[in-house]
Each structure stands twice: as C-alpha cells, then as structure tokens.
Amino acid sequence: MYILMHKNIPVADISIDSAIGGISKIDAVHASERLPIGTTAPYGKDFGKPRRDLLSNWWTERSIPASRDGIREALDAMGVCSPKLLLEKCYGLSLSDHYWIRPKHSDLMWENVNFFTNDFSLDVGEILFGRMPKSEGEVNFMSPDSTSDGWLRKKWIIADGKRYLMKGGSGVYRQEPFNEVIASVIMTRIGIPHVDYTLRTERTKPYSVCENFITPNTELVTAWSVKEARRKENSDSVFAHLARVCGEMGIPGFTDAMNRMLTVDFIINNEDRHFNNFGFIRDADTLQWLGAAPIYDSGTSLWHGTNAIGQNTECKPFRSAHIEQLKLVQDLSWFDADALGAIGGEIVSILSQSPDASPERANAIAKAVEQRVALVVSNSLEKR
Numbered sequence: 001m002y003i004l005m006h007k008n009i010p011v012a013d014i015s016i017d018s019a020i021g022g023i024s025k026i027d028a029v030h031a032s033e034r035l036p037i038g039t040t041a042p043y044g045k046d047f048g049k050p051r052r053d054l055l056s057n058w059w060t061e062r063s064i065p066a067s068r069d070g071i072r073e074a075l076d077a078m079g080v081c082s083p084k085l086l087l088e089k090c091y092g093l094s095l096s097d098h099y100w101i102r103p104k105h106s107d108l109m110w111e112n113v114n115f116f117t118n119d120f121s122l123d124v125g126e127i128l129f130g131r132m133p134k135s136e137g138e139v140n141f142m143s144p145d146s147t148s149d150g151w152l153r154k155k156w157i158i159a160d161g162k163r164y165l166m167k168g169g170s171g172v173y174r175q176e177p178f179n180e181v182i183a184s185v186i187m188t189r190i191g192i193p194h195v196d197y198t199l200r201t202e203r204t205k206p207y208s209v210c211e212n213f214i215t216p217n218t219e220l221v222t223a224w225s226v227k228e229a230r231r232k233e234n235s236d237s238v239f240a241h242l243a244r245v246c247g248e249m250g251i252p253g254f255t256d257a258m259n260r261m262l263t264v265d266f267i268i269n270n271e272d273r274h275f276n277n278f279g280f281i282r283d284a285d286t287l288q289w290l291g292a293a294p295i296y297d298s299g300t301s302l303w304h305g306t307n308a309i310g311q312n313t314e315c316k317p318f319r320s321a322h323i324e325q326l327k328l329v330q331d332l333s334w335f336d337a338d339a340l341g342a343i344g345g346e347i348v349s350i351l352s353q354s355p356d357a358s359p360e361r362a363n364a365i366a367k368a369v370e371q372r373v374a375l376v377v378s379n380s381l382e383k384r
C-alpha cells in the first residue's frame with residue numbers, strides 16, 4: 001500500500017501490483033484537485049472523478065519507454081525484467097514534476113527524497129549509457145533516470161548544484177545533439193522561449209546537455225495530459241480541442257505559444273513534435289497555470305536520418321504535412337526574418353563539429369533551412 005503524494009500533500013491511497021508495476025486499486029482520494037491531469041473521467045456523470053485505468057496508465061507511462069535505445073541490456077544488468085519495476089525503487093520521483101509514492105506507514109518527507117535538492121545516484125544513468133555494474137547488488141536505484149521519457153539514450157547529471165539532462169544521438173549521423181543546438185540558436189535569434197542546449201563529447205560520442213527547466217516550485221504537464229483531460233468533440237480538430245481545454249482550464253498563452261512553436265518546427269522540419277514533446281507549466285504549490293513550457297526536444301529534425309535533405313517528411317502533432325501545419329499559425333507579426341540573416345553560416349559552423357556530417361551535408365541542411373525561412377516570410381505576406 002502506498003500514498004500517491006504531491007510534494008508533502010497526500011493525494012490518494014493506492015495499491016500497486018508489484019508483479020506488473022501497475023496501480024491495481026485506488027483505495028481513497030484525499031486531494032482530488034491534485035490528481036495528475038488527465039487521470040480523471042473526461043466527460044459524463046463521473047466527470048472529474050479518478051479513473052483507476054487512467055491513473056495506472058499515467059503511472060506506468062512514467063517509466064522508461066520499452067523502445068529506449070539500449071534498455072534491454074540495461075535491464076538485464078540491473079536484474080529487472082521491465083522498466084515499470086524500476087518506478088517503485090525510486091518512489092516514482094522525477095525531475096519534471098513533484099509526484100511520488102510513499103509507503104503507507106512511512107514518515108518520509110518530500111524535502112528528504114526529492115531529486116531537485118537532494119543528490120541522486122548516477123548508477124542507473126551509467127548503466128543506461130552501457131557501463132555495466134560489477135554486480136547487481138551494487139546498484140543504487142534512487143535515480144531520476146528511472147522516470148525519464150523518450151527513446152534516445154539519456155541521463156541526468158549534477159554540476160554546480162544544478163540538474164542537467166544529457167542526451168545522445170541516433171543512426172549514422174547522430175545529428176540530434178547538433179540539431180538541439182541549432183534549434184536553440186534559431187529560437188534565441190527570433191525570441192522564442194526555449195531550453196538552451198550545448199554540446200558535450202563523452203567517450204567519443206556527441207551529446208546535448210540542457211539544464212532542467214523545472215524547479216522545486218513548478219512542474220511540467222504535457223500537452224498529452226491536457227488533451228486527455230476532456231473529451232474531444234467530434235466537430236473539433238485536435239488543435240481546436242487543445243485550445244478549448246487550455247481555455248477551460250485557465251492555461252494562458254496557448255495561441256501565442258503555438259504560433260511560435262509551429263513556426264520553428266516548420267523552419268527546422270521537425271518530425272517528432274508529439275504531444276509529450278511540448279506542454280505547459282504550473283505552480284506546483286498553488287496549482288496556478290503559468291503558461292506554455294519553453295520549447296524542448298527539437299532534435300528529430302533537419303533531415304537527421306536521411307540523405308534526402310529538403311525532402312518532405314512526417315509532421316506532428318496537428319497535421320501530417322508541414323506546409324498544412326504552418327497554416328495553423330494565426331499571427332506572424334512577431335516573426336523577424338531579418339534576425340535569421342546568415343543563419344546558414346551558423347548551421348554549417350555547428351554541424352562542422354560533428355564527426356558524422358560532411359561539409360556537403362551541412363551546406364545542404366543550411367540551404368534547406370534558409371529556403372524554409374523564405375517560405376515562412378511568403379506565408380506571412382499572404383496573411384497580411
């Protein structure tokens with residue numbers, strides 16, 4: 001038996017099936033307003049009431065996805081058969097929000113266990129990076145790496161008292177870390193709130209490093225959770241639905257944030273802006289919504305896995321074609337194309353640090369980006 005906690009506030013008594021890692025029962029609810037967003041009935045007579053299936057899903061989705069690069073070998077090394085089973089071992093604590101589980105008769109306090117202000121073990125992260133422990137018994141599982149999402153190899157590290165996420169690349173070009181840096185530069189130039197990424201090499205492999213944008217007083221709620229909090233009307237597109245839910249829940253700045261995110265995603269040809277790759281921030285104490293999260297995870301872009309630079313690729317989350325998704329941008333008056341002058345040169349310079357990108361490839365990517373900036377400009381002229 002556990003208590004689902006939000007910082008030091010008991011939210012619900014729950015039972016976890018330790019064999020499969022899911023929540024088998026909600027025994028009592030103490031603070032329904034603090035149930036994770038998207039885990040209550042989204043419509044009907046039970047609207048707002050906790051749903052065991054949704055809460056269990058939310059809990060298991062906190063675990064490392066089964067698709068994570070290298071997860072099988074890492075689990076074998078830890079002697080654990082599923083990523084879900086790592087959750088109980090770190091109380092489900094993460095560095096993106098303030099939920100955790102407290103054993104029923106324990107007097108553990110948030111101040112003593114959270115990863116924002118307490119040191120955490122680096123063991124799980126090292127194992128996820130392929131450095132195997134000498135024996136199973138040596139692994140300290142108190143790590144935010146057991147609750148990190150996404151399929152790229154990644155680990156949380158501490159430097160100068162701050163928490164940073166270090167994330168690898170994939171495929172032959174291992175381009176994602178460089179793309180994160182290029183996206184940061186573009187967003188800095190045109191003034192879009194974003195997470196800043198820098199490059200780091202570890203054991204000859206490239207990684208991106210970014211600071212945690214969540215603090216002990218704020219938390220990330222993904223667009224997925226917000227979207228699931230209400231039933232979508234058949235007459236609404238997913239975009240209209242998300243806008244409506246944000247309005248109903250009092251999340252400010254949705255339209256401005258989408259105008260900016262969809263524009264940058266068009267420019268970098270982002271293929272993977274799924275609903276967990278953007279979100280909203282709220283005050284973890286007052287539950288007041290603060291607005292959209294800064295843009296993070298822009299690495300699956302810039303034709304990262306192909307030689308066909310400039311070709312049309314998949315688009316997410318609202319449309320399948322980039323040019324169609326750009327039409328959802330309602331206002332481009334904020335967009336300063338001059339600020340992106342000579343961006344191609346900076347892209348080439350960043351990609352020149354990659355051992356896997358030839359100068360020809362870097363030049364082709366730079367040119368394709370400049371063409372897409374010009375397309376945004378012509379789109380904005382059409383709207384005037």
Ligand SMILES: Nc1ncnc2c1ncn2[C@@H]1O[C@H](COP(=O)(O)OP(=O)(O)OP(=O)(O)O)[C@@H](O)[C@H]1O
Pocket residue numbers: 095096148149150151152153154165167195210211212213214220272276277296297299300
């Ligand atoms: N700087 C950060 N501060 C706080 N949380 C973060 C930060 N960066 C990422 N996260 C959280 O970690 C998750 C995984 O990171 P990220 O999305 O960058 O990984 P990924 O492997 O590229 O994901 P994907 O599978 O979408 O490609 C994010 O969805 C987000 O919840």
Ligand SMILES: [Mg+2]
Pocket residue numbers: 149150276277297
């Ligand atoms: Mg992601």
